[in-house]
Amino acid sequence: MNPADYEFDKDEAAIAKLERWHELTAAQRSLNQLISLVAGARFARQTDQFKDDPLKRLDNCITLVVEEYKDAMLSNDTKAEGQANRKLDSFKSLRVLAVLVQNLIKENQSFQEYYEN
DSSP states (O other): OOHHHHHHHHHHHHHHHHHHHHHHHHHHHHHHHHHHHHHOHHHHHHTGGGTTOHHHHHHHHHHHHHHHHHHHHHTTOHHHHHHHHHHHHHHHHHHHHHHHHHHHHHHTHHHHHHHHO
């Protein structure tokens, strides 16, 4: 193999890893956008400090929605109870995606460390 070919292959691999990293960070941003949409403005603001960790943000949103659900049950507000239940279902689905993205990010963590240095 020609040394120039080796360098080209190495560069292609680095570009592929960079593209993969950009895709993962875009997936994380997309998750945050969906979390904010489902959560609503108030909960989105309350959990904004976790925007770099969608799993932590989801867990905090779930805690907030469970409290909202309890309040709705105590006040016999079936409409609010149904809304909270739909939010919980959506958050559970988003959590599955967040775990997947987080695992992929962990697998690609070494590239991030290389890229940032």
